[in-house]
Amino acid sequence: MLKLYRTAIGPVVERNEAFVRLPDDWDTLVNRDDLLAYLHAAPGRGEPRLGHPPLAPIGRQEVWAAGVTYTRSRTARMEEQREASGGSFYDRVYTADRPELFFKSAGWRVRGHDEAVRIRRDATWSVPEPEIALYVNADGHVIGYTIGNDMSSRDIEGENPLYLPQAKIYDGGCALGPALYVTDAPLPPSTVIELIIVRDGGSVFEGRTTYSNMRRPEASLVDYLYRETRFPDGCVLLTGTGVVPDDSFRLRAGDEIRIHVPPIGTLRNTVEDAR
Numbered sequence: 364m365l366k367l368y369r370t371a372i373g374p375v376v377e378r379n380e381a382f383v384r385l386p387d388d389w390d391t392l393v394n395r396d397d398l399l400a401y402l403h404a405a406p407g408r409g410e411p412r413l414g415h416p417p418l419a420p421i422g423r424q425e426v427w428a429a430g431v432t433y434t435r436s437r438t439a440r441m442e443e444q445r446e447a448s449g450g451s452f453y454d455r456v457y458t459a460d461r462p463e464l465f466f467k468s469a470g471w472r473v474r475g476h477d478e479a480v481r482i483r484r485d486a487t488w489s490v491p492e493p494e495i496a497l498y499v500n501a502d503g504h505v506i507g508y509t510i511g512n513d514m515s516s517r518d519i520e521g522e523n524p525l526y527l528p529q530a531k532i533y534d535g536g537c538a539l540g541p542a543l544y545v546t547d548a549p550l551p552p553s554t555v556i557e558l559i560i561v562r563d564g565g566s567v568f569e570g571r572t573t574y575s576n577m578r579r580p581e582a583s584l585v586d587y588l589y590r591e592t593r594f595p596d597g598c599v600l601l602t603g604t605g606v607v608p609d610d611s612f613r614l615r616a617g618d619e620i621r622i623h624v625p626p627i628g629t630l631r632n633t634v635e636d637a638r
Contacts (some may be wrong), residue, residue: 366542379410419475432461432603479635481535486516492604512538572605
């Protein structure tokens with residue numbers, strides 16, 4: 364198992380339960396044709412600890428997202444759209460050949476593990492969306508996986524589908540981490556995606572799903588995304604969420620969001636006061 368961390372001193376690879384610092388630039392590294400072999404063979408003295416807190420595993424890559432890929436996501440979107448009479452749009456997307464793909468974040472807006480995410484000041488109904496994220500290189504090949512937290516303002520999106528960018532794209536509205544799990548094999552369908560939200564020391568929401576409930580093949584999502592768009596440094600593609608809190612739930616400042624996906628790890632973020 365290989366995990367690649369981005370840190371203040373540069374990339375660090377975890378292999379054989381030791382951490383080895385690499386001399387490479389992140390964007391060049393993740394686009395190497397021989398990445399997996401290079402990480403296995405890269406020289407360096409292993410250390411027992413990472414040494415520096417992990418940063419969000421992203422450089423010049425863009426973050427894109429796929430919507431309505433799980434049944435629970437379709438249901439949530441239709442609930443949001445009830446008053447706007449737009450629910451049928453999401454129902455049709457779920458069964459269509461063409462996926463919903465949208466721009467989520469520039470790399471500099473993304474928060475990393477143990478960093479604060481935000482809820483919009485003009486939103487009243489915000490939730491986290493736990494997602495498996497594909498890490499795709501410039502050639503359109505999936506080189507590994509990380510964990511994504513697609514923060515979403517459900518009231519803004521529900522008011523009108525055209526408000527989706529405002530519901531999804533804002534400073535601190537996306538988190539990735541804690542590491543890039545590098546592999547040439549797809550994650551097994553049984554992979555668990557677990558969301559826990561802690562408030563005042565106690566759990567206020569827990570939910571889980573498995574990757575098998577994502578109805579669209581990874582290759583199809585990547586094909587549509589790269590079909591007419593170039594990504595010179597690669598990109599990160601969020602694959603959708605199968606865990607959405609009940610309609611009565613609202614995130615609050617101070618909430619701790621934990622997303623666990625073995626074998627990647629746990630992405631933890633605290634909600635920052637929006638004022």
